[in-house]
Amino acid sequence: MxxxxxxxxxxxxxxxxxxxxxxxxxxxxxxxxxxxxxxxxxxxxxxxxxxxxxxxxxxxxxxxxxxxxxxxxxxxxxxxxxxxxxxxxxxxxxxxxxxxxxxxxxxxxxxxxxxxxxxxxxxxxxxxxxxxxxxxxxxxxxxxxxxxxxxxxxxxxxxxxxxxxxxxxxxxxxxxxxxxKTVQPPSACFLMKGRVDSNLLSQVIREHGHEEGLEDDWGWGCNAVCSDDIRMSADNHVFNVMCNRADDLTFAETEGRRQMRAFINLLKKYGYSDERYALVAACSHIGIRETVHYKTLYRAEEKDLLSGKRYPTAVLNGTYRIDIHHSDNMGITFKYLDGTVTTYYGKNTRQESGNWRTEAGITGEPAKYYQLPLxxxxxxxxxxxxxxxxxxxxxxxxxxxxxxxxxxxxxxxxxxxxxxxxxxxxxxxxxxxxxxxxxxxxxxxxxxx
Ligand SMILES: Cc1cc2nc3c(=O)[nH]c(=O)nc-3n(C[C@H](O)[C@H](O)[C@H](O)COP(=O)(O)OP(=O)(O)OC[C@H]3O[C@@H](n4cnc5c(N)ncnc54)[C@H](O)[C@@H]3O)c2cc1C
Incomplete structure (x- = not known):
């Protein structure tokens, strides 16, 4: 150097x-x-x-x-x-x-x-x-x-x-x-015009994604508010990048935008024939889920969160499920306070379910929320x-x-x-x-x- x-x-x-x-x-x-x-x-x-x-x-x-x-x-x-x-x-x-x-x-x-x-x-x-x-x-x-x-x-x-x-x-x-060990991958979100539903997306990506270099990757989207015909799409990920590095971040932004066009191209070809699909807006910064963590006096751990551990110096209450986007196999795992565990792969391609409470032999009432100390x-x-x-x-x-x-x-x-x-x-x-x-x-x- x-x-x-x-x-x-x-x-x-x-x-x-x-x-x-x-x-x-x-x-x-x-x-x-x-x-x-x-x-x-x-x-x-x-x-x-x-x-x-x-x-x-x-x-x-x-x-x-x-x-x-x-x-x-x-x-x-x-x-x-x-x-x-x-x-x-x-x-x-x-x-x-x-x-x-x-x-x-x-x-x-x-x-x-x-x-x-x-x-x-x-x-x-x-x-x-x-x-x-x-x-x-x-x-x-x-x-x-x-x-x-x-x-x-x-x-x-x-x-x-x-x-x-x-x-x-x-x-x-x-x-x-x-x-x-798993660093959750980023997604370049975009707004698009045109009707889609999960069955259509699943079929289009599974059967034709390869034509545009799109993987059968788990993702989601929702109404972009307050317009029923504009969808916020978080349907794809950019894998194998560490977004606190300049080169990776640059690649992730350009690859994310390539994916947006690929997605719209596929919908124009294989989506509903009466829809005029269009890219309305690209994010002005790729959505970064995770990069690096820094040590502090207290480390948050899954076991404490799921068991609803309480703290005298609590500054956070929460119920949002554990939600891990896999970095290596196009999947996502959700874990809930009530014990439910579900992993989805691809666009509704495969699903696995379990229960962490039953597996750990835990009985009694599940916590209704978790906390985190200052x-x-x-x-x-x-x-x-x-x-x-x-x-x-x-x-x-x-x-x-x-x-x-x-x-x-x-x-x-x-x-x-x-x-x-x-x-x-x-x-x-x-x-x-x-x-x-x-x-x-x-x-x-x-x-x-
Ligand atoms: C695609 C995607 C979907 C998600 N879905 C959801 C969801 O549905 N609901 C939900 O609640 N969460 C969701 N999350 C998680 C959530 O959005 C993020 O974890 C959260 O917003 C991170 O907040 P933050 O303040 O730590 O970081 P950021 O939102 O990244 O904010 C950091 C800020 O610091 C600024 N900044 C950085 N470096 C510098 C610098 N050197 N000088 C000056 N400014 C700087 C940035 O521009 C930015 O404004 C999602 C995340 C992603 C990526």
Whole structure:
């Protein structure tokens, strides 16, 4: 490898804040909003042209149930619930009776709602701005260096939150990392016009996919809201890529777009003859399910999640099933709190079922929801730093459930409140009063039972 030395350069300080959040999906925005509502001066850095991350740039427009498995008690509230209400008011939400796709929203409208949160809470937002590196003073972060149309500058802050998904700040801080055995593959989502149903898709892909280089791959799609004739398609995966590597990410984007055209071409040829199939929009960023994970004080594990373990410092309640997209055989496995396990291969090509409770000889009532403690966000070393998002410290099974947005949204809120608490109490994040964080979350609208 050849190296070159970058000369030292004086850069301007573009902002001085209490908290700097890097990454503006709902995870990062909700962290920023919760801290700002407590009185912190917050700066938010986002590299795309909009907020929302996978939900907007990636076109993924489904949030899952906010209720326990009985459907009786609301276990998730906070900014997820507030946003659902706002989207409903904007006519940008469809409520379904499926717990696995409970809320389908219009991704474009979500961008606008997130912009409103920024304005209302006086958060300083930088779009089209790339986090570049960190400046340290021992175990404290002094500043984050950013790049945008103004060139290179620094954000000084008392506390930093990494909500970049891949953990770009964690990488630069050299926090211990690992990959799970199965790294869930990405999908390039798109909007398409034209009627399809699962039988048609299954037949077309199985019989003709090879003509366009498409595998018989498990996938899903749903109404793109609020238009019955536009479908959000997450029907394909790009395999064998690690999307926190520049070359792989570049390949994944172009291969994802190739798959979109291939899919539409097949439907034009073998779909319903009276339909005019068309590609309406390609995601502006491929949907990344998983890359790397970073170690924190607590690692989420499948066994604790499925047994519904409770924590005094719980900052998350959830019911979303374990959902693992296989990296090697076009399959997906779902595991539920009630014991059900189902694996599907291809587009309805093959199915296997089982029951993890029966197999483990577990009797008694299954848990109605699971929890996660605040410690999952706290790393050991840096006093003014928290990471939150899909870089979560979790094994394959726990990650499969926790990675969805109704869960990461709650962790985002917890990260914002923890950051505020550290500043307010003038403590390293490792020493903050964790119960106080839970109380503050509750007082701010989170449903922590
Ligand atoms: C195809 C697909 C389908 C899915 N389906 C669902 C579903 O139906 N429902 C559900 O709830 N979940 C679903 N998920 C999972 C869920 O969408 C993601 O796990 C979740 O959105 C990840 O959130 P995040 O905040 O960790 O990361 P991201 O959404 O990736 O957000 C990271 C943000 O940080 C920004 N960023 C990154 N690096 C930098 C940098 N260096 N400088 C500045 N900004 C930066 C990015 O632009 C982005 O806005 C799906 C995921 C995929 C990929």
């Amino acid at each position: 050849e190296y070159i030395v970058e000369p030292q350069k004086k850069i301007k300080v573009s902002e001085q804040a209490d908290i700097c959040v890097v990454g503006g999906s709902c995870t990062g925005v909700f962290a920023a909003v919760r801290a700002a509502r407590l009185g912190a001066k917050v700066v938010l850095i986002e590299k795309q042209n909009c907020l929302g991350g996978t939900a907007t740039s990636g076109l993924v427009n489904v949030w899952h149930s906010l209720y326990d498995t009985d459907g009786q008690n609301q276990i998730i509230a906070g900014l997820t619930f507030e946003t659902i209400e706002r989207l409903q008011q904007a006519g940008a939400l469809k409520c379904t009776d499926s717990v696995n796709s409970a809320y389908q929203f219009n991704s474009q409208e979500l961008k606008i709602e997130l912009d409103r949160y920024i304005k209302e809470n006086k958060i300083k937002l930088y779009l089209h701005t790339y986090y570049s590196t960190l400046l340290l003073d021992g175990n404290r972060i002094k500043a984050a260096v950013i790049e945008n149309k103004d060139g290179r500058s620094a954000i000084k802050a008392d506390f930093f939150i990494d909500a970049t998904g891949d953990g770009d700040l964690c990488r630069d801080l050299e926090i211990e990392s690992y990959r799970n 410690e999952v966000l706290i790393q050991e070393k840096y006093e003014n730093f928290i990471m939150v998002g899909r870089m979560l410290n979790a094994d394959e099974g726990a990650f499969g459930a926790l990675r969805v947005m109704v869960n990461l949204n709650q962790l985002g809120e917890a990260a914002g409140v923890a950051a505020y608490t550290a500043i307010d109490s003038n403590m390293p994040v490792q020493k903050i009063d964790r119960l106080k964080v839970c109380e503050t979350l509750k007082a701010g609208g989170s449903a922590l039972i």
